[in-house]
Amino acid sequence: MKTIAIAGTFDTKGEEYLYIKRIAEELGLGTLMIHTGVFEPSFAPDVSGREVASAAGMDIEELAARKDRALATEVLSKGLEKLVPRLYKEGKFDGIISFGGTGGTSLVAPAMRALPIGVPKVLVSTVASGNTAPYVGTSDIIMIPSVVDVAGLNSISTRIFTNAIFAVAGMLTFEHSHLPEKKSLIAATMFGVTTPCVTAARKHLEERGYEVLVFHATGIGGQSMEALIEAGFIEGVLDLTTTEWADEIIGGVLNAGPHRLEAASRKRIPQVVSVGALDMCNFGPADTVPDRFKDHTFYQHNPTVTLMRTTVAENEQIGRKLAEKLNLAEESTVLMLPLRGISAIDVEGQPFYGPEEDRMLFDTLRKQVDRSRVEVIEMDCAINDPAFAEAAAHKLIELLQASYS
Template sequence: MADKTILVIGTYDTKNDELDYMASRIRAGGGGVLTMDVSVLGDPANPTDHSKHDVAEAGGSSIQAAIDSGDENSAMQIMATGACVLATRLYDERKFDGVVILGGTMGTDLALDVCQALPLGVPKYVVSTVSFSPLIPAERLSADIQMILWAGGLYGLNSVCKSSLSQAAGAVLGAARLVEPPVRDKPVVGMTSLGSSCLKYMKALKPALEERGFEVAIFHATGMGGAAFESIAAEGGFACVMDFALPELGNLMVGSVINGGRDRMLSAGRAGIPQIIAPGCIDLIDFAGWQEIPERYQDRPFHAHNRLIKSSGLNAEERRETAREMAKRIKSSDTPAHVILTNQGIEEWDRPGQEAHDPDAFAEFCDEMRKVMTDPIIFSELDCHINDEAFVTKVLAIFDAWVADGTIKVG
């Protein structure tokens, strides 16, 4: 008897052979298979466990409605809605332990929705012709999604694409056997940061919060990390957030691809999670290492972090805009929010003598923060740098007071 069952999703009218091949590899590994067809026009070679009609109807529609919608985009969105509902229902009934979804751009679009619909800890594998592509924005990625590039498999089986398909089959089955889903036996603090060479507070805060009986999850604020942070916050997965690394917000505003999605700094408030916020690294705009720095940023302070990412400084007016956008987002909910401004600097590279030191632009940012961080925001200004001990001390004082008065729920 199979120990774990994998849900295999795809358009069986056009990718029947590939989907069947993955299913055969899962069975060969001792796993069970549950199949779901998300086709619209055609039919599979053999019936699936859940037909395209089941899928469309689960989303409150029908295959005929998908056909009549007039274009394949609209049709596949009908199927995506149904696939999310049906997959969630099947998981709630413990009918499967992990999911693997195959597709080109159409199938990947649907797959991203399904993965976001399933809880954290459910193994989610997407085999796609556009895995890791800039076509996929960070906000479409669930916090624990896995992607495998489907090379050489756009149409029909061959030895090249079997390599990808068989690895995906083994990966999802292995993940289903070995995964440790979140236990939720301790309240979790969600924190954003960057590498400790830039922002150091996590080194002191993590052990201090753990001593208080909390688990601490720290997210790397380089686009994907911020998206994962927002995804878990949206599900109410944190008792409190400490959002101290905000370059993704500035990146979003100026159009950099290194952003955490349009919901950055919004999900915790919508979910009723108390927030402690500081503008760490919001003075920088990040570029992918392979990009040329746009001409309008070439006269700015510059930091080449590594071959993957490099940063230019924001000018004074851009920094004022980020302060206003921060305030707007924080004020969009009634969630308790305490903003801390460290007026001697907000990342290691803005200290005197470092590449991003720009005291005049930073002074204007601080001036705007004082103007816009008004009620209902609680605002504190500290005469220190964000990497100084005084910042950590203030954060813990706010946190302890919120635990004591019940703002932060511990049960």
């Protein structure tokens, strides 16, 4: 029998949680009730708030005595983040559901994110229709707008809660009998201006039996790829579009954070890296670009996306940072440089064509990359030329085959 974990604060009547428990059991699911509150619950849970607080190294009575809601949320969230993955590994549950406002959502979401990709996780929340990135992150949490407040039962909340538990029940009950054949997973990064390259490289890899997961280099895309690499899903990386570093360094809106381009080195898996779309930094509509960049060259990709050409000085900064990350590698890492253009609009006749800017990027990488750790391959073509795509794919296959032997 499949079991669903139901996490929440059972301090008051807890009727909504008892309702969910009853529906789950009617559907043939077992339940694991996890109390995330400080005070005595209205019914006996399977996992107490004391156990949750203890997992974070805190005594529940001391936490209650402080009467500090923010502290309690922080402690219980940390405890839940440690406890929930452990309970899952012990086989105590198969999927998880919770309900919350801003506090409850913030408390439970980290624990859900700590569970493996593919474990059903549903969070009914009052903030599900807004910016969910702080809660979902790079995980596969399903957030359902609660429409009304999550406390108590009424004609609207009952319908929402029922749909949520039916969703989890469906994920736990039904199994797909036509799953594709398991293949070696390759992660690849792409942007609109590197699509021809990555599409062609992907075709070469798929023809040779690899499955390619393409991540759009929009910040969350790079973060998601790094998370999957860290989790052990990925066997090789075709990181041809490292544009997120331009946004991270310059201040654009599509940055992936300071740990981009680290996971493959840490996991010691083969990676072929290039400088795709580092000619640009991304902003929203034109009127959102900070005044300090008014001397830059711009290209209006569409009404909501403004691209800004990176300068010579900025490309030196980007080159240094890229080299720093590449030098973390101890094996199986190749840097490929397309000397005639690093994006579709950085070739002769296009708006971001910049030989001087590109030269600074290439020269910085040549000087800063540790050749004892990283092989550097230069090609006299643009990144979207078929020859570059084929060479990148073949190089990754070569690295993968060497790693298998």
